[in-house]
Amino acid sequence: MTRKPTDLFALRAAAQNDTAVRIVERFASEPARLKSMTVEATGLHIDLSRQPWSMTTLNLALDLAEARGVAQARAALFDGETVNRSEGRAVLHPALRAGEGAAYAAGGGPVSGEVEAMRARMRAFAQAVRSGEITGATGQRFEAVLHIGIGGSDLGPRLVWQALRPRGERPVELRFAANVDPEEFAEAIRGLDPASTLVVVVSKTFTTQETLANAELARGWLRDALGGDGDAHLCAVSAAPARAEAFGVRPDRVFAFWDWVGGRFSLWSAVGLSCAVALGWEAFEALLAGAEAMDRHFLEAPAGRNAPILMALAQVLNVNGLDRHARAVIPYAQRLELLPAFLQQLEMESNGKAVGADGQVLAHATCPVVFGEPGTNGQHAFFQLLHQGPQVIPVDFILVRRGSGEAASHHKLLANGVAQAEALLVGRDPAAVRAELADHAERDVLAPQKDFPGDRPSTVITLPELSPRALGALIALYEHKTFVEGVIWGLNSFDQWGVELGKALARGVLSELEGGQVQPHDPATAALIARLRT
Numbered sequence: 136m137t138r139k140p141t142d143l144f145a146l147r148a149a150a151q152n153d154t155a156v157r158i159v160e161r162f163a164s165e166p167a168r169l170k171s172m173t174v175e176a177t178g179l180h181i182d183l184s185r186q187p188w189s190m191t192t193l194n195l196a197l198d199l200a201e202a203r204g205v206a207q208a209r210a211a212l213f214d215g216e217t218v219n220r221s222e223g224r225a226v227l228h229p230a231l232r233a234g235e236g237a238a239y240a241a242g243g244g245p246v247s248g249e250v251e252a253m254r255a256r257m258r259a260f261a262q263a264v265r266s267g268e269i270t271g272a273t274g275q276r277f278e279a280v281l282h283i284g285i286g287g288s289d290l291g292p293r294l295v296w297q298a299l300r301p302r303g304e305r306p307v308e309l310r311f312a313a314n315v316d317p318e319e320f321a322e323a324i325r326g327l328d329p330a331s332t333l334v335v336v337v338s339k340t341f342t343t344q345e346t347l348a349n350a351e352l353a354r355g356w357l358r359d360a361l362g363g364d365g366d367a368h369l370c371a372v373s374a375a376p377a378r379a380e381a382f383g384v385r386p387d388r389v390f391a392f393w394d395w396v397g398g399r400f401s402l403w404s405a406v407g408l409s410c411a412v413a414l415g416w417e418a419f420e421a422l423l424a425g426a427e428a429m430d431r432h433f434l435e436a437p438a439g440r441n442a443p444i445l446m447a448l449a450q451v452l453n454v455n456g457l458d459r460h461a462r463a464v465i466p467y468a469q470r471l472e473l474l475p476a477f478l479q480q481l482e483m484e485s486n487g488k489a490v491g492a493d494g495q496v497l498a499h500a501t502c503p504v505v506f507g508e509p510g511t512n513g514q515h516a517f518f519q520l521l522h523q524g525p526q527v528i529p530v531d532f533i534l535v536r537r538g539s540g541e542a543a544s545h546h547k548l549l550a551n552g553v554a555q556a557e558a559l560l561v562g563r564d565p566a567a568v569r570a571e572l573a574d575h576a577e578r579d580v581l582a583p584q585k586d587f588p589g590d591r592p593s594t595v596i597t598l599p600e601l602s603p604r605a606l607g608a609l610i611a612l613y614e615h616k617t618f619v620e621g622v623i624w625g626l627n628s629f630d631q632w633g634v635e636l637g638k639a640l641a642r643g644v645l646s647e648l649e650g651g652q653v654q655p656h657d658p659a660t661a662a663l664i665a666r667l668r669t
């Protein structure tokens with residue numbers, strides 16, 4: 136394989152040049168900066184003025200997006216072309232949230248009719264479960280849903296439930312089991328009554344080892360309590376519905392989706408069924424509407440006002456221009472606790488690749504390490520490194536303007552978010568630090584340690600409130616940002632070949648751990664297997 140030439144060099148040179156001027160000083164020399172670098176997208180406010188670009192470099196980045204064919208790639212995606220070439224599939228998650236009467240087609244074949252029909256089934260099912268029209272085998276209402284799935288079949292629904300779950304009385308409780316570690320399953324069913332629990336098994340392939348293991352545990356739990364009737368509490372969501380039926384799920388309880396829905400983009404399909412049941416159809420529909428509004432923004436806003444494109448360019452600038460290979464995501468909202476985990480899959484599984492879509496080794500870096508915790512908790516843990524560590528880590532701050540609950544606490548939360556972004560941007564004048572220590576005998580030793588360099592980039596996203604609509608828009612914003620980055624980096628964001636080897640090896644190791652024939656391994660692996668077998 137040969138190395139591929141890249142046109143990121145011009146951007147890199149400009150980005151490095153820009154570091155001669157502190158970001159905060161640019162506001163004076165670039166009066167239009169704040170206005171030009173903040174965008175409103177479907178009610179979300181996105182401030183990119185704290186990113187380390189000059190206005191000139193931003194324009195260069197926009198030229199790069201144009202040269203890399205972002206507009207054409209976006210059209211190809213929405214037109215249902217086979218953009219996931221390595222798997223021969225279209226990628227059409229926008230079709231899942233389009234309103235009635237849309238006309239999406241995957242590879243030329245219409246899909247919107249099927250999408251609408253499935254949505255109607257989901258809606259009818261969710262409403263019938265909530266109203267008590269559909270009951271369990273003993274006639275009891277379903278008071279809980281156990282959602283079983285992993286990766287893309289878990290993280291989206293889990294994030295949505297955490298973000299939107301009712302505070303007080305919950306007509307329907309929602310629990311999740313993803314890990315094959317039986318501890319998670321045991322915790323998920325704690326306190327639940329099988330007679331009033333609906334089990335939704337979600338797996339695009341319906342071959343995922345962890346999910347099938349948990350589905351078997353759930354089926355056993357239902358059967359122990361309800362006998363053979365327990366199977367009537369099983370639902371499945373899959374792009375391989377025949378496999379779900381072979382597992383024993385009644386055909387009218389199998390909800391299909393399609394191979395043109397990527398796992399980590401699948402929340403909007405029947406993968407969201409358990410959220411639709413537990414939160415109610417109106418909330419699920421509003422989530423879809425928020426995402427659809429972001430789709431329209433992504434399609435229609437000019438590149439310089441286009442939130443997903445600008446956020447992608449800021450990331451490219453930091454990664455490829457300034458060698459910043461990590462990014463922190465800090466939601467100042469406890470309910471968005473799972474956003475960093477969701478984005479880890481979305482971004483790192485999509486773009487954590489070193490080979491381009493054309494099979495050539497890429498000559499540039501791609502996806503940074505994404506991590507994060509809610510604010511203010513993260514402040515008391517790893518923010519030390521963000522403020523004073525040797526490496527600069529750009530941060531996404533997510534603030535929610537109108538909180539729910541105690542207003543005074545919400546103001547404290549927001550104040551902390553604003554202050555942290557300011558501290559990263561502005562830092563502290565070293566002279567002020569020294570002046571404060573004027574009488575200190577160890578002034579020369581202490582002052583540098585108390586220095587805040589600042590000039591550390593962030594993006595600040597403000598949501599009007601944590602509504603289903605705003606959450607849908609936020610998730611879709613990150614989906615499209617991830618896609619644009621993939622286009623600029625020249626890779627296929629929609630496959631994940633890197634997860635296959637470990638899965639295949641685990642099958643062999645399992646048989647060895649269970650007493651089967653020992654296979655040849657490297658010495659370290661052989662020793663570990665021997666240790667675990669005894």
Ligand SMILES: O=P(O)(O)OC[C@H]1O[C@H](O)[C@H](O)[C@@H](O)[C@@H]1O
Nearest residue numbers: 286287288338339340343398634
């Ligand atoms: O939905 P499933 O087919 O069960 O797949 C669940 C997950 O496992 C795979 O290994 C992939 O890494 C994920 O992208 C996927 O979402």
